[in-house]
Amino acid sequence: MQLNGVDIDDTFAEAFNMRGTRILITAQNLRWAYNAANAMTGFATSVIGCGVEAGIERELSEDETPDGRPGVSVLMFAMGSKVLMQQLETRMGQCILTCPTAAAFAGIESEEMISLGKHLRFFGDGYQVSKQIPDATGKLKRYWRIPVMDGEFLTEETTGMVRAIGGGNFLVLGASQAQVLTACEAAIDAMRKLPNVIMPFPGGVVRSGSKVGSKYPKMFASTNDAFCPTLKGVVKSELDPRVESVMEIVVNGLTFEDIAVSMKAGIEAACSLGKDNGILRVSAGNYGGKLGQHHFKLRPILSGEVTA
Amino acid sequence: MSHIILTAKPVSRTVDCRALLPLALQGKTVADISAIKLAANLSVSDAFEVSVDAGVETPKVTFKNTTSSHHYIGFGMTAGQLIVEGDAGDFLGAQLQNGVLICKGNASARAGDRMRRGMLLIEGNAGDYCGSDMMAGTLGVLGSTGTHLGYGMKRGTLLLAQAPAPQATWIDCGFHKLPFLNILYKSFKLLDSRFAQISSQRVQRWMGDMGGLGKGEILVIQS
Numbered sequence: 001m002q003l004n005g006v007d008i009d010d011t012f013a014e015a016f017n018m019r020g021t022r023i024l025i026t027a028q029n030l031r032w033a034y035n036a037a038n039a040m041t042g043f044a045t046s047v048i049g050c051g052v053e054a055g056i057e058r059e060l061s062e063d064e065t066p067d068g069r070p071g072v073s074v075l076m077f078a079m080g081s082k083v084l085m086q087q088l089e090t091r092m093g094q095c096i097l098t099c100p101t102a103a104a105f106a107g108i109e110s111e112e113m114i115s116l117g118k119h120l121r122f123f124g125d126g127y128q129v130s131k132q133i134p135d136a137t138g139k140l141k142r143y144w145r146i147p148v149m150d151g152e153f154l155t156e157e158t159t160g161m162v163r164a165i166g167g168g169n170f171l172v173l174g175a176s177q178a179q180v181l182t183a184c185e186a187a188i189d190a191m192r193k194l195p196n197v198i199m200p201f202p203g204g205v206v207r208s209g210s211k212v213g214s215k216y217p218k219m220f221a222s223t224n225d226a227f228c229p230t231l232k233g234v235v236k237s238e239l240d241p242r243v244e245s246v247m248e249i250v251v252n253g254l255t256f257e258d259i260a261v262s263m264k265a266g267i268e269a270a271c272s273l274g275k276d277n278g279i280l281r282v283s284a285g286n287y288g289g290k291l292g293q294h295h296f297k298l299r300p301i302l303s304g305e306v307t308a
Numbered sequence: 309m310s311h312i313i314l315t316a317k318p319v320s321r322t323v324d325c326r327a328l329l330p331l332a333l334q335g336k337t338v339a340d341i342s343a344i345k346l347a348a349n350l351s352v353s354d355a356f357e358v359s360v361d362a363g364v365e366t367p368k369v370t371f372k373n374t375t376s377s378h379h380y381i382g383f384g385m386t387a388g389q390l391i392v393e394g395d396a397g398d399f400l401g402a403q404l405q406n407g408v409l410i411c412k413g414n415a416s417a418r419a420g421d422r423m424r425r426g427m428l429l430i431e432g433n434a435g436d437y438c439g440s441d442m443m444a445g446t447l448g449v450l451g452s453t454g455t456h457l458g459y460g461m462k463r464g465t466l467l468l469a470q471a472p473a474p475q476a477t478w479i480d481c482g483f484h485k486l487p488f489l490n491i492l493y494k495s496f497k498l499l500d501s502r503f504a505q506i507s508s509q510r511v512q513r514w515m516g517d518m519g520g521l522g523k524g525e526i527l528v529i530q531s
């Protein structure tokens with residue numbers, strides 16, 4: 001299968017069950033909403049070292065936020081509910097509470113609600129104020145007003161936690177580093193327009209794909225040598241002589257369909273640069289299909305088949 | 309759910325309305341409601357014309373033509389919406405547990421007394437001891453307030469459109485722009501009330517009653 005002259009491998013991305021949540025962050029203006037959201041989603045590229053994988057989903061207009069101020073929505077994913085709860089509380093305390101004018105609200109409804117400001121309220125040292133206010137549907141929601149030096153920090157008590165999927169991915173293989181990066185930027189631009197997904201790595205792109213295991217006994221994972229262009233000829237390489245650079249886009253989402261749709265948009269955008277611009281091949285990362293619960297097969301996805 | 313409309317008849321005595329709550333009257337017929345005893349020698353049919361409309365989303369009661377003789381309207385209410393199209397007597401919304409109570413006219417003494425949750429919105433004036441011993445919730449008054457406002461108030465919010473008289477046990481915390489008010493005002497906009505027209509987030513904040521727990525607040529809306 002080819003797309004604009006780019007070979008599409010007959011392979012699949014292997015993804016895992018995760019727990020996810022969405023938080024709406026508002027502030028006096030978008031600058032400060034982004035300051036808060038960037039801090040909250042900083043150092044959240046991979047669960048391996050960061051506990052959670054998080055990213056900004058999209059901007060929110062004044063009409064879309066509970067307090068009528070501009071904001072952004074953030075998605076956060078973890079391998080388990082306990083880690084997600086811990087990380088959310090820590091990041092709320094260090095990144096949102098501290099950010100001038102920022103407020104945080106639930107961005108998703110679920111039967112499982114986890115603490116957003118429920119414990120953070122104690123920062124108020126007894127001066128915190130609870131308000132229960134009905135939303136547009138008449139459902140009562142509890143907010144906490146915590147006195148801080150810039151006025152009041154406002155946060156909803158809880159947000160929903162849902163089952164989600166992490167680790168959807170595809171690899172862009174090209175003739176040069178610059179060309180692959182350009183293709184990945186186009187892919188990320190396309191994927192960021194879609195709801196319910198985030199690409200947690202820096203700028204949405206990761207260059208250090210890994211394989212399971214290492215020659216060093218203490219390492220659980222190490223560089224994906226089969227896709228390292230400088231090791232062609234030394235290891236059992238997946239790369240042909242034309243490939244000088246490989247980059248990966250990892251995508252986490254709320255459902256299988258969300259990830260499949262975003263992968264399709266991303267691959268199509270990357271391939272739109274075509275073979276003439278040095279984009280040679282699209283592949284995907286997997287572990288032989290034995291570890292992950294979800295398989296995103298590239299060719300069916302590009303054909304519009306997105307069923308699990 | 310039903311919308312029960314109680315139109316007050318002229319009576320030469322006070323009327324205790326505490327039995328006439330939205331949830332308590334759900335599923336009852338006009339005859340059932342008319343037969344409810346409000347006092348030993350006073351039933352609903354003596355004090356009100358009763359009509360019932362089915363098919364509303366939340367339990368609702370509307371009082372019409374009420375006066376300051378109608379006491380305990382919304383006393384201990386736990387859910388739904390209660391509208392008073394007239395004045396209300398003492399203890400309007402006292403011990404309110406939840407739901408929304410809107411009074412289009414004036415309220416007499418001790419409106420919101422020991423209120424625990426929910427919203428009590430008075431479009432007219434409130435009498436003495438408004439919000440007395442209030443434990444939580446939101447009590448709004450667009451008109452004037454009487455003496456001893458928030459007497460013994462523990463927690464909760466008194467949202468006022470007019471500045472009250474200064475009181476020794478309430479501390480002025482200054483002027484502020486509070487973001488949560490936007491959320492509160494959004495909920496007001498869903499109501500058929502003059503409160504839906506409020507938009508200013510700038511308020512003067514007072515804390516009290518320092519004679520007790522002192523974690524209540526009076527927010528005076530600034531134009």
